[in-house]
Amino acid sequence: MKLYVKWANGKEDSSDEIVTDTKPPHVDSAGYKRAHWSYRFDGYLHYFGLVRATRYQWLEQQSDGTTNYHTREEFSGTLRNFVPLADVQNGFERQTKALKACAERK
Template identity: 45%
Template sequence: MNPSARVEITAPLELVWQVMLDTERYGEWNPFVVRVETEQPAAIGNPIVLHVAWASGRRSRSPERITALDPPSTLGERTTARMSYDYEGWPARFGLVRGTRHQRLEQVAGGATVYETVEEFSGPLVLLAGPGRVADGFRRHAEALRARAEELAR
């Protein structure tokens, strides 16, 4: 029930992180989140409005709030980073659908960067939120992030 996606990216984690935070350029490469409205630089507590393009061609706005922004940090051979945000649309305000999206990066020294994203859904109307279409969007987003970061790394 929790949509997710995972890809390995042949690029340094710090570069992938920069692409993730450069929300003003999402329209250049991201087929799922085609536009983002948020203050720059990103900060915990900032509102963020995602303009989403579904595989069906329909579009919607998703009001969110940044809840975690952990920049790249290295411990031993492992570097990690994380960005999370909570859904704040009217279904969330009424307790009908709640969602927290996590985007995590991990790289072991000398290896590829692993990007993982998951939406933790809860509430009585979760099925109406379309977990399947969200998972499809996450896959398209992850593949496009890989392509963008690998292009920039060349």
């Protein structure tokens, strides 16, 4: 898939990603309804082992009917220490706010 990113400074980027796992909504052993998916960064940085990144996203429906959204990204590779983590975190936070606003409009 193609992931489009708009950074906080207004710069736009895109990257190729490969979906690595999906699980549709299901009730787990604790009785919570959950769903998740993950995908990884693709491209020359990944293939040469310079930066590898996998993003996990999941939803959990609580007993009161509210739904919690979670996301986590794991980085590895020779150049992982050069990933701008503050910018990535900022993007996560902006995406979460936009997702919440969209869900609440429905």
